[in-house]
Amino acid sequence: MTRLASALRALAATAATLLAVTAAAPGAAGATGTSATSTGSGVSEPTAPDEFVALRTVAPTIIQEIRYVTPHNFVGEPVDGYDQPLCILTRPAARALQRAQWKLLRQGYSLKVYDCYRPQRAVDHFVRWAKDLQDERMKPEFYPQVDKSRLFADGYIAEKSGHSRGSTVDLTIVKLPAKPTRPYVPGEKLVPCYAPQGERFRDNSVDMGTGYDCFDTLSHTDDPRIQGERRANRQLLKSTLADVGFTNLPEEWWHFTHKPELFPDTYFDFPVSWRSVVGR
Template sequence: MTAFASGARLRRALVVTAAALLLGAAVPPAARATPEPKAPKEFVALRSVDPTIIQEMRYTTAHNFVGEPVDGYRQPVCILTRPAAEALHRAQVRLLRQGRSLKVYDCYRPQRAVDHFVRWAKDLGDERMKAEFYPLVPKSRLFADGYIAEKSGHSRGSTVDLTVVELPAARTRPYVPGERLVPCHAPREERFPDNSVDMGTGFDCFDTLSHTEDPRVRGAQRANRQLLKGTLAAEGFVNLPEEWWHFTYKPEPFPGTYFDFPVSRRSVAGH
């Protein structure tokens, strides 16, 4: 090969390389990255419909059965389909007249969060939050007993986890990772402090005492559960019998769709 031919090949290689670099520089990184999905226009931030409903979005914090913020929860914002949000507003109006308020723990839940729950449940060595959230249930039983599943109605956008708070609402202290945990079915004065009325267990308590109609729950605790259930049922919500806090608005706008856009204000911005 002549020195001329070798030099020509080198020049062509340099030209191709330079062109590739220029092409890459012309496309900004944000444009090359896969954009995050946004919520359909039928979804809204609950605060835009009713700013009086208290929000304590547990999965943006470490105070949940996983023990860390959950995938997909970017900001502590409740997102729901508009019909569900408007129905919650009507229920809130009823409670405000009684000196009470709704408080939501979780609303729309992206599929990536559900996937996080599934990975965690399969890791039998991670039991950092067992003493509070599932003290009597072996972690190996969470799938079989129905506490964890690969799909959640929350991902369809019309399911909400919530409770009732007496007004004026007391302040609640933040959870400190590593602090001593108390069983979620312990007496209210012993459980982690929550400004909810006494429902007999804490939120996300993996125990049969969480069943809405469990006969062992009596007196004021039972009355509080019936207040929540009756108030929401009057506005079209159906309770999951195994969880006193879990309600789905019917009919659902998206009964067969499991969304995966992140929980953030940007997901519903501009609607």
């Protein structure tokens, strides 16, 4: 059995589950082509333009761990606008990730996405949280060495995000066969995101030197303190994505934008949900 065949076999159960979810998604039986959908309360929500797709419909073997729909993030609670654990991207970005995934599968790895399209209301949630200097419940894990009053000045939080344009993704690499990520328990003891891999929150990613969303200079992709296997893992992610048109943000090893962007000047606010991409 070839390495690619072994990798595909290791992902078969995951893919089948994801495809089942896709088939059962709300509204999957009939897209309407409208620009807004009505929620159960009768309030209309914006929907995504036709150029957006759910990544699962393009590259179902890519693992998804959408952090902002859970309380395990720097805010400490589910983030506004994340209605379902779903990666939505512009179609060119999704297809590029599909090509990157095939490259990694041949080497015994899989991509795993943490965040994709991010609605403006989520960014607004981050801004409100950053201005509340009393709320530091997640500081021990995500920004242990950064004064919260400096999150804007140091560039960790901003009022606009490239994620809201639809071609930016946060992701990592997982060695196959993928081990399950242990559940996060709200209130559990938090460990700094830059602690050794065996001590910080373990999420089945290869060792990148820090956890995801670690507000620390160690998260800079080419930080000279990151060496050996951890540096090699970062370079594997960076080079694989560069080959399919993604550019890395130097301050965050996990952050990549597909170029050219379809919507370089538009910040969308439709919610992260199946309804946004199949109920239009």
